[in-house]
Amino acid sequence: MQIGLFYGSTTCYTEMVAEKIQQLLGPELVALHNLKDTPLSRMQDYDILILGISTWDFGELQEDWEACWADIAELDLNDKVIALYGMGDQIGYTEWFQDALGMLHHAISHNRCDRIGLWPNQGYEFEASKALTEDGQWFYGLALDDENQYELTDARLQQWVDQLLAELAAL
Numbered sequence: 001m002q003i004g005l006f007y008g009s010t011t012c013y014t015e016m017v018a019e020k021i022q023q024l025l026g027p028e029l030v031a032l033h034n035l036k037d038t039p040l041s042r043m044q045d046y047d048i049l050i051l052g053i054s055t056w057d058f059g060e061l062q063e064d065w066e067a068c069w070a071d072i073a074e075l076d077l078n079d080k081v082i083a084l085y086g087m088g089d090q091i092g093y094t095e096w097f098q099d100a101l102g103m104l105h106h107a108i109s110h111n112r113c114d115r116i117g118l119w120p121n122q123g124y125e126f127e128a129s130k131a132l133t134e135d136g137q138w139f140y141g142l143a144l145d146d147e148n149q150y151e152l153t154d155a156r157l158q159q160w161v162d163q164l165l166a167e168l169a170a171l
């Protein structure tokens with residue numbers, strides 16, 4: 001089993017989390033790919049994908065994701081297992097918290113794939129987010145806020161990685 005972790009990161013927060021996920025799951029299991037220097041097509045090399053994105057500029061995409069955004073619609077991710085995580089700031093950008101995570105969810109939703117790693121919305125305070133499921137109960141992936149809840153990040157990551165492994169085992 002090989003997992004491809006693809007991320008875009010402007011000030012390295014999403015990248016640092018990618019490295020932590022790699023350490024938690026096992027360096028031999030997870031290959032890291034920065035979208036700044038990796039084409040989206042490399043996602044085809046993996047059966048299991050973790051995609052990391054941060055939200056910028058009042059609900060906008062991180063710049064490296066934005067640069068390849070038009071190509072995501074063309075991407076064939078059928079039959080893959082996919083987990084998402086996002087970085088955001090629930091106080092500074094409370095009306096747009098984690099919006100890019102929601103945009104990424106919708107951008108890949110044309111694929112017939114197994115989605116794992118949804119994350120409960122408890123423990124956050126924000127006005128609005130495009131990253132919530134229709135019932136408002138779940139984020140489409142792990143939502144991290146290193147601006148305001150840095151002290152929670154490691155425990156959330158450990159719990160999420162355990163959840164991913166359990167969900168993978170149950171597929």
Ligand SMILES: Cc1cc2nc3c(=O)[nH]c(=O)nc-3n(C[C@H](O)[C@H](O)[C@H](O)COP(=O)(O)O)c2cc1C
Nearest residue numbers: 009010011012013014054057058059088089093098
């Ligand atoms: C100028 C600026 C705009 C931001 N806009 C948002 C936003 O609209 N929504 C949000 O949830 N977080 C927002 N953030 C917070 C970033 O997503 C957060 O700092 C994240 O950790 C950055 O990750 P990166 O360095 O990997 O790109 C913003 C941060 C900055 C500096």
